[in-house]
Amino acid sequence: MNYYIITGTSRGIGEALALQLLAPSSHIICISRTLNPRLTELATERNSACTQLAFDLLELKQIDSLFDEIVRIIGQDHQPNSIALINNAGMLSPVSPAERLDAQAIADNVTLNLLAPMTMTAAFLRAMEAWQVDKRILNVSSGSAKFLLPGQSCYSTSKAGLDTFSKSVNVEQQTKSHRVKIASVYPGMIDTQMQSEIRELDAETFPHVGLFIQAAEQGQLQTPAYTAEKLLALLNSDDFGSEPLVEAL
Numbered sequence: 107m108n109y110y111i112i113t114g115t116s117r118g119i120g121e122a123l124a125l126q127l128l129a130p131s132s133h134i135i136c137i138s139r140t141l142n143p144r145l146t147e148l149a150t151e152r153n154s155a156c157t158q159l160a161f162d163l164l165e166l167k168q169i170d171s172l173f174d175e176i177v178r179i180i181g182q183d184h185q186p187n188s189i190a191l192i193n194n195a196g197m198l199s200p201v202s203p204a205e206r207l208d209a210q211a212i213a214d215n216v217t218l219n220l221l222a223p224m225t226m227t228a229a230f231l232r233a234m235e236a237w238q239v240d241k242r243i244l245n246v247s248s249g250s251a252k253f254l255l256p257g258q259s260c261y262s263t264s265k266a267g268l269d270t271f272s273k274s275v276n277v278e279q280q281t282k283s284h285r286v287k288i289a290s291v292y293p294g295m296i297d298t299q300m301q302s303e304i305r306e307l308d309a310e311t312f313p314h315v316g317l318f319i320q321a322a323e324q325g326q327l328q329t330p331a332y333t334a335e336k337l338l339a340l341l342n343s344d345d346f347g348s349e350p351l352v353e354a355l
């Protein structure tokens with residue numbers, strides 16, 4: 107069985123990833139605050155295993171307990187074939203000039219976009235050590251890590267941190283006998299709730315809002331299904347992890 111642990115599966119890219127992975131040969135472990143009934147329904151139809159765990163990734167200190175449950179699930183299989191972690195859950199807000207950012211909003215953004223994937227990665231490396239199988243981690247980052255716009259300092263900083271973390275872990279894994287392959291990936295611009303949130307910002311808070319409205323109007327946003335297909339092709343490719351930062355799908 108191929109195991110996929112995916113965060114942020116209640117909607118958007120994470121849901122599309124989970125939907126495409128539902129198959130008799132895979133067991134998807136889905137993590138979001140909200141459960142996704144569509145995934146449960148389709149898993150039954152496609153004779154696929156799908157476990158949904160309602161979990162708030164802002165609760166960093168509970169992540170080890172979350173992995174106890176994940177290990178219990180995978181441990182029922184005497185010969186797992188592969189285990190992958192996709193750190194996909196993320197948030198855009200707060201979008202505003204730095205002088206207007208407040209402590210709680212900064213903390214939530216950096217916690218969900220950076221500290222949670224770091225903690226998930228650390229827990230994954232520890233928990234999966236005993237399984238000498240193909241292990242991979244895909245961190246869903248953003249072009250905003252490099253393409254800086256006024257108002258997005260928080261989001262850009264957390265995603266740039268995620269890229270550096272992925273590159274650092276990649277360096278560490280080079281010396282291991284059963285290395286875990288890891289990469290941070292920029293998925294492009296995708297038609298999800300996150301893009302709707304950007305388009306609703308006012309121009310005073312986010313002066314470049316027009317660029318995002320125009321991109322949507324001109325049909326430049328990808329569908330979550332298209333992006334999920336590209337991400338999974340990358341994750342399952344032979345050379346996944348040879349480049350720890352993938353800027354174009």
Ligand SMILES: NC(=O)c1ccc[n+]([C@@H]2O[C@H](COP(=O)([O-])OP(=O)(O)OC[C@H]3O[C@@H](n4cnc5c(N)ncnc54)[C@H](OP(=O)(O)O)[C@@H]3O)[C@@H](O)[C@H]2O)c1
Pocket residue numbers: 113114115116117118119120137138139140141161162163164193194195196197218246247248249292293294295296297298299300301
């Ligand atoms: N859309 C784009 O154009 C775009 C571009 C570049 C990068 N990305 C990245 O792609 C990833 C997915 O984005 P998306 O567009 O699919 O966003 P989305 O539609 O807003 O979905 C975000 C997902 O994250 C989950 N999530 C949010 N807060 C959470 C929390 N505290 N604990 C657990 N899960 C939480 C949400 O589930 P619950 O609310 O149910 O918890 C939801 O499933 C993000 O990392 C984003 O930064 C997106």
